[in-house]
Amino acid sequence: MKTPSIGPARRSVLLILGALAAAGGALAAAAPGQRPPPPPSVYADYHPGFADMMTMAVQPRHTKLGLAIRARNWTYANYEAGELRGAFTRMARSIPSYEGEDTAGILAQITPSLDGLRKAIQDKNAAKADAGYAELTASCNQCHESQGRGYIVIRAPAASSYPDQDFTARR
Numbered sequence: 001m002k003t004p005s006i007g008p009a010r011r012s013v014l015l016i017l018g019a020l021a022a023a024g025g026a027l028a029a030a031a032p033g034q035r036p037p038p039p040p041s042v043y044a045d046y047h048p049g050f051a052d053m054m055t056m057a058v059q060p061r062h063t064k065l066g067l068a069i070r071a072r073n074w075t076y077a078n079y080e081a082g083e084l085r086g087a088f089t090r091m092a093r094s095i096p097s098y099e100g101e102d103t104a105g106i107l108a109q110i111t112p113s114l115d116g117l118r119k120a121i122q123d124k125n126a127a128k129a130d131a132g133y134a135e136l137t138a139s140c141n142q143c144h145e146s147q148g149r150g151y152i153v154i155r156a157p158a159a160s161s162y163p164d165q166d167f168t169a170r171r
């Protein structure tokens with residue numbers, strides 16, 4: 001018996017159905033309640049290093065915190081102190097080891113000065129906040145010294161580098 005041949009029109013219908021079934025299969029790969037895998041990122045191979053994170057996540061927050069304390073903007077200063085702490089935590093998670101040392105371990109040396117400053121800010125104690133900020137800045141430099149980076153010197157900001165942000169407290 002002669003097998004019926006599939007005509008070109010039927011073949012393309014079958015191809016389309018096949019493609020749809022494959023696409024459906026890919027979608028169904030994510031079980032219900034699970035997120036589908038993220039699309040491949042153009043930044044997949046960009047991994048900010050220690051110095052990148054210092055420059056983009058730590059330094060701006062140190063600057064803003066200084067400007068907020070100078071403006072006695074306690075609500076915002078409290079927020080920014082929390083953000084600075086968060087930046088250090090995320091750094092340790094992203095780069096667990098720095099030059100053979102445990103990152104969380106070396107970053108812990110900043111914790112006491114951050115704690116003290118946070119308390120002064122929450123108490124709205126201007127004198128203690130000023131002293132706490134100087135202490136925090138000294139801790140930045142102490143760590144730089146301890147890591148052989150004594151040439152990276154941090155100080156209180158002389159002026160705002162954010163012309164589009166108002167650091168004074170809202171009433």
Ligand code: HEC
Pocket residue numbers: 050051054055058059062106107108109110136137139140141143144147149152154
């Ligand atoms: C636990 C140690 C540690 C602490 C705490 C620390 N740093 Fe750093 N920082 C480093 C190291 C190490 C580098 C150099 C990284 C590299 O080049 O690999 C660095 C680099 C930097 C850089 C980059 C230098 C440049 O000009 O490009 C800046 C800016 C910086 N730190 C700011 C700060 C500020 C501000 C603080 C405090 C709020 C701080 N750091 C606290 C260890 C520390």
